[in-house]
Ligand SMILES: [Zn+2]
């Protein structure tokens with residue numbers, strides 16, 4: 001039995017990742033309308049009624065927009081830390097009390113084991129997640145303005161990782177954003193650039209990672225081809241073989257990725 005991953009949506013306009021085994025299916029974030037997410041779950045051949053849990057990384061709209069709707073419609077438990085619950089409570093609407101799950105430690109849902117780790121972002125208590133099934137591990141790390149030793153340690157040894165490749169720094173600097181927003185994106189609590197993503201991946205990849213997916217691309221400050229090429233070049237410079245070698249691939253803002261199995 002395999003551990004499977006599909007990115008339903010990834011980008012600054014909305015995020016939703018699906019992870020499953022034969023017995024258990026979870027979403028990480030649900031940052032688009034309930035309708036769109038429900039449709040994309042059906043499009044990839046899954047059943048929205050069989051979602052066992054939604055895990056939330058942080059309270060920004062591009063991660064929580066559909067959380068409340070999906071929880072109410074399909075009676076799905078929602079997991080987030082206490083501060084994130086406080087911050088998203090108003091925006092996601094009422095969630096039935098039995099579906100409010102406050103994360104204080106590692107969590108078991110069906111045959112998945114889920115572990116949160118801290119990231120650096122302008123939200124109250126943002127996290128990335130590691131998801132384990134038997135000896136397999138998937139890591140999700142987006143929305144972080146800097147890469148701490150803790151992040152590197154947390155995502156090492158993953159079989160599949162989704163890494164934020166948000167922007168090209170030059171495109172941000174010469175682009176149309178007002179200066180305050182440029183500072184936010186490039187700052188310590190903003191987002192990871194293509195270069196930072198490449199560096200991070202090159203540091204953690206050598207211990208058996210098979211699949212690396214780039215995600216959370218900015219619509220204004222990046223292109224999929226640029227993100228891919230920048231990261232690929234950094235990996236090749238560091239002596240890492242890519243396609244063939246590790247599988248480096250993209251996720252998309254407006255459609256689902258391929259379905260990967262590890
Ligand atoms: Zn965010």
Ligand SMILES: [Zn+2]
Nearest residue numbers: 012060062143
């Ligand atoms: Zn985001």
